[in-house]
Amino acid sequence: MGMIISAEDPMFDFASLEASFDAIDYTIKELKYDGELDGANIIFANSRRPIGRTLGREKCTGSMTMYLAEANRFLRALGPGFKLRTFPVVSKFSVPGVDIAVDTLIACRITKVSGGGSEGGDPMVREFTLQPTAILWNGLDPLGEALTLG
Numbered sequence: 001m002g003m004i005i006s007a008e009d010p011m012f013d014f015a016s017l018e019a020s021f022d023a024i025d026y027t028i029k030e031l032k033y034d035g036e037l038d039g040a041n042i043i044f045a046n047s048r049r050p051i052g053r054t055l056g057r058e059k060c061t062g063s064m065t066m067y068l069a070e071a072n073r074f075l076r077a078l079g080p081g082f083k084l085r086t087f088p089v090v091s092k093f094s095v096p097g098v099d100i101a102v103d104t105l106i107a108c109r110i111t112k113v114s115g116g117g118s119e120g121g122d123p124m125v126r127e128f129t130l131q132p133t134a135i136l137w138n139g140l141d142p143l144g145e146a147l148t149l150g
Contacts, residue, residue, distance in 0.1 A: 016092040019064065019074060019108075021085070026066065026074045029125060031091055033062035033105055035135045035142060058143055062105055062130035064089060068115075071126035083110050089130065102139060105132035 017028035040056030066074060078085045089105040112129035134141065 016094070017064075017090075018092075019066075019087055019089045021074065021077050021087040024077060026077075027070050028064045028066055028089070030065040031062070031089065032064075033060070033089075033091075033103070033130070033132070033135060035060045035137070037142075058134065060105070060132045060135050062089070062108065062132055062135075063127060064130060065125050065127045068124035068126055071128075078110075085109070086133075089132070102136075104136040104139075105130065105134075106136065107133040 017031045018025040019028055020026070036059045037056045038059045039054060041054045042050045043052045043054065045051050075082055078087070086107040086109055089108050091103045091105075092100055093102075094100040108130045110128050111131045114127040114129075117124055134143075
């Protein structure tokens, strides 16, 4: 039987988003991430039916947006060569009466930094493209392998 949802049930909404470096947490405005199993190919060999498949490789990507003041504080902490440093990003989802869900992007590196500005009352932001080595989805490794957090 499927899950029944009613209008009175609490649902996950905005998350507590943090990037950590040297035991200091930094606030994130927006976080997007995904994990894809790339190259998990079916093997036919000399058969009309599949005889197996390769394990494939996990490819993880992500992006985060920070308000400019927090982004500047974060980059200063990473220091010169900040695109070569690694750090975890943690996303916590919770509502009253429901277990906390925690996704962790492991050993992220910044591969792209975007900035800019526009007229209006919105605060300035800085966008970062991330390259995590793995993602734990609510604490679970999709490949079932032991990971080293970095």
